[in-house]
């Protein structure tokens with residue numbers, strides 16, 4: 450996932466949330482960040498400097514793969530969600546096209562996984578990102594690493610492909626419409 454020569458650097462939107470600010474959930478029912486998913490990750494991301502974010506996710510018993518250990522797919526989800534939240538800082542809606550994860554060490558249930566992600570390059574609609582998850586805090590040992598390619602999309606990506614029931618509910622919710630617009634450039 451190497452950006453092509455000549456790819457641009459990421460540009461922080463002038464109205465991006467300030468460093469340290471909690472980004473909030475982009476959708477209440479999101480498995481990664483929504484508060485309305487009992488078994489979801491409830492991942493909380495904050496704006497960083499430039500086009501970077503930090504996030505925290507506490508591994509609960511519902512997230513197990515092997516006894517007492519986090520499921521690898523759940524850890525990939527945490528990385529995916531963290532990198533996806535970089536869209537808040539660019540006012541860009543983007544979805545994951547490709548995701549590669551390195552699992553460096555097992556992550557026990559009860560761990561607070563501290564994640565960090567940044568955009569490494571932008572080439573047209575393609576946004577190249579990377580992320581790291583550390584055990585216990587920002588100076589803890591690295592447990593997972595990922596690189597991902599996100600593709601910029603319009604809101605129509607969701608309205609055209611999502612199930613009617615959820616799309617109609619989301620569009621009837623002024624708070625959800627406001628959150629969708631906060632992602633967009635020139636909404």
Ligand SMILES: CCCCCCCCCCCC(=O)SCCNC(=O)CCNC(=O)[C@H](O)C(C)(C)COP(=O)(O)OP(=O)(O)OC[C@H]1O[C@@H](n2cnc3c(N)ncnc32)[C@H](O)[C@@H]1OP(=O)(O)O
Pocket residue numbers: 475481529530533534542543544545546547573574575598600602604607628629632
């Ligand atoms: C309301 C608020 C919500 C806010 C929503 C925020 C959600 C965040 C949630 C967390 C993130 C997720 O899990 S998102 C959910 C998981 N992801 C998805 O469901 C995406 C499913 N895939 C798709 O819908 C599609 O394949 C797209 C949109 C990714 C791309 O389709 P497209 O729009 O037709 O574009 P396409 O021309 O194919 O590709 C554009 C460029 O990207 C490259 N490209 C595309 N896919 C790949 C790939 N896998 N690997 C390498 N390169 C790729 C192409 O070669 C091309 O390069 P070039 O020729 O230009 O060089």
